[in-house]
Amino acid sequence: MLKLLGASLIILAGTLSGMQLGGYLAHRPLQIRQLRTGFTLLETEIIYGSRPLPEALASISRRLTGSGALLFSRTAEMLAQEPEWPVSECWHSAVQQVWPKTALKGPEKEIVLQLGSVLGQSDREDQRKHIRLACANLEHEEASARDNQQRYEKMCRSLGVLSGILLVILLY
Structure with a gap:
């Protein structure tokens, strides 16, 4: 009976880890x-x-909803609390605080930090160009992320279940 319970817990743990990794790819x-x-x-x-x-x-x-809203709200809070800080410093600090709570990777972080370094430092048209460049770069990253999701999400979920089953077979 204990072996059956242990085997069930191992399979459940493998399944949950596969689901979590698949969810990361989906988010x-x-x-x-x-x-x-x-x-x-x-x-x-x-x-x-x-x-x-x-x-x-x-x-x-x-x-907005989710992590995007959190980034903008945290930056707004920091600018309101510390009005003498430059926008780029508040933006960078907010990114550092919010990023671990997201499923985003390094390329997106670099794009966001680059935009933050120029916010509030030039005229409106220059700001528009930088924002559009960031959006175009993010669009490319989104296409890549969608491709990875389609390619690997189902595989990660299946591998989670199968790795749990394999571990049970190896242990028993």
């Missing part, structure tokens, strides 16, 4: 899309809005 394209949406909203706020950047970022965070 990445969604989170990239959220960032692109946030950047598009930021472009609209910069070009057509006349609000200060902390208010614009807070407004964007209310319109």
Whole structure:
């Protein structure tokens, strides 16, 4: 009876780890899309809005969901709390705090940090160009993430179950 319970727990652990890895692959394209949406909203706020950047970022965070909203809200909070800090420093700090809670990888982080380093430092048209470049780069990363999801998500889930079964066979 104990062997059966142990075997069931091992298979369950393998299954859950496969599901978690598959979920990670599924969340990445969604989170990239959220960032692109946030950047598009930021472009609209910069070009057509006349609000200060902390208010614009807070407004964007209310319109988004997930990790994208968290990035914009954390940056807005930091800008409001520390008005003497440059925008790039607040953005970088917010990225460092939010990134571990996401399924995003290094290339997306680099794109987001590059955009943050130029925010608030030039005229509106230059800001628009940088935001559009970031959106184009994120679009490329999203396509790559979707391809990886289609290719590997089901495999990861299956391998989780199969690795649990294999471990049970090897142990018993």
